[in-house]
Amino acid sequence: MSRIGYKTIEIPEGVTxxxxxxxxxxxxxxxxxTETFAADVTMNVNGNEINFEPTGKYDNRMRALHGTQRANLANMIEGVEKGFSKTMKxxxxxxxxxxxxxxLILNVGYSNPVDVPVPEDLDVKVPDNTTIEIAGINKQHVGDFAAKVRAxxxxxxxxxxxxxxxxxxxxxxxxKTGK
Structure with missing residues (x-):
């Protein structure tokens, strides 16, 4: 059983x-x-530490919410402090x-180039013609756009x-090997 929901999140300097x-x-x-969290899990802020506590019966739904909300907040804090990036070849x-x-214009073997509009909250760079660097503060948006390009x-x-x-x-x- 995962215990992610019970881990404490440290708030770094410069992050509120x-x-x-x-x-x-x-x-x-x-x-x-900004994100909206479910009311089923209580968030306690003590100085520069954040803890999550489940309310009510600790069933499968509560267990999933507990760990997910803690992980989402930890990703939000890491995103506004350091950011996330993915590099593709x-x-x-x-x-x-x-x-x-x-x-983003891709020539990948189709008869016409494929145009992919870049979302406004992401920073996409093309250092050379076979490398794509995707960066942003929202981990989900960075991963979704990278998966869309890969697909x-x-x-x-x-x-x-x-x-x-x-x-x-x-x-x-x-x-296959022929005879």
Whole structure:
């Protein structure tokens, strides 16, 4: 059984956490995030520490909420303090990318380039024509956009061509052998 919900969250210097009913706002050097939490789990702020305590019966739903809300707040605090980033690589002959305005243009083997609009809260950079760097303060938005870009041309298992995360390892399969 996971005990994530019972771990204490330390509030670093320069980060403020304010609560207005069920809405929690976290402000830091990189920006501000606001999220609405369920009323079933109590958030206690003691100085620069935050604890979560379940209210009522500790069943499966409460157990899931307890750990999820604690993890979401910890991610919000880390996001406004340090931020989150993902780096993606394009692997394949002729695969390349470029940033044009607020659109990411991908040439990944289709007959036409694929245009992906970049959300306003994310910072996307293209240091070279086969690398994409996605950064932002919201972990969920960074991961969702990276998954959306990867889904355009997922790595295939025979040659490994496609869009992949920088630290992702693709296990290649052996092809058919003819007689």
């Amino acid at each position: 956490v304010t609560r207005n009913g069920n809405d929690v706002t976290v402000k830091g050097p990189k920006g501000e995030l 394009l692997v394949g002959v002729g695969y390349r990318t470029q940033l044009k305005g607020s659109d 355009i041309r997922s790595p295939e298992p025979y040659k490994g061509k496609g869009i992949r995360y920088e630290d992702e390892h693709i296990t290649l399969r052996e092809g």
